[in-house]
Amino acid sequence: MQIISLWALPAIILLILTMGLFKKVPLYETFTEGAKDGFKVAVNIIPYLVAIIVAISMFRASGIIESIGTILKPILTPFNIPADTIPIMLVRSLSGSAALGVFSDIANNLGPDDYATKLSAIMVGSSETTFYVLAVYFGAVGISKLRYALIVGLLADFIGIVSAVLVCNLMF
């Protein structure tokens, strides 16, 4: 698996360039022509990113995630969900760096043998930051009406959390 990860990018690049050469595509000109759009796309995303990331940064700084965690604790303990993992469930869809931060914190404080470390590892490893993905991809093409994209993303995140709890219960 590590070999595949290491070689995936070089292999794609080799394939693209070699096939381009064989088909007599002017490689250099075509590359620079396509690369021109890089700046434009990145700048287009900025307003959407600022809206989402500022709102989420404020949300995290307000301490409300901890408050919700305290409320949820008695509900989740009977399902064999350690209280330490609650912040991860709450921030997972909002901020990837925050989820990873909470996970590192749990791992370092509770150690490798703790159930919470394993559950949070699975929850963080199996998810993508829904809000960030939507802001970047929709932002790049200027779409502001998301229709059902957000609901689907959040429902799938929820299903991911539930199955993480079930799978972790079964395997550890």
Next chain:
Amino acid sequence: MSLGTGNIQEQKKLKKLLCYNQAMNYIFYFLIVISIIAGAVNGKLSDVVNAILTGAELSVKIAFSLIGIMAFWLGMMKIAKKCGLISIIAKIIKPITRKLFNEIPEDSPAIGDIAMSISANAFGLTNAATPIGIKAMEELQKQNKDKTTASNAMCMFLAMNTAGFQLIPATVIAVLVGIGYKNPTEIIAPTLVVTTIAFISAIALAKLFQKFWRDK
């Protein structure tokens, strides 16, 4: 719902009155209002205010860090498109994409871009996946009738993306190795099961919503 036969301006007004597609507006509003209230209650109001600056800075940092890698992959993808590689990939996965993206033409370059982006994500190559994914969105946007509203194909593509299907959770394993976890690879199998469940549910949900969603 029929918007009548009035002129375009009237239709726009009516759409506004009907709170047309307002989910994001409410989320934006409530995230900020709740943050300010909760910050005040918890005595963290100054942190909340500081978060505005750090959040805004972070957004620009993310966007600017994308420029170079974005340019690189957009250049590569242009070659891949011109030499016909993208259309070959699109042909291979046609049986799947025809079902998932039934509204876009089979020979659209978007199909190949989508396939490349999802596979790059699966291998954990986020640096390549994002630029290619954005290119796929641009192709989908060309076929989109209303340029400010998400099409069904876009929602399907983003459902696949937000589910974050990944074969190896590399970052998580790195953290586990760091704390002296004896057998960090034992986390791969359960994570793969969970991410697969989430991925399939996301696709199924997107299909379901596509069928039953009504734009007011």
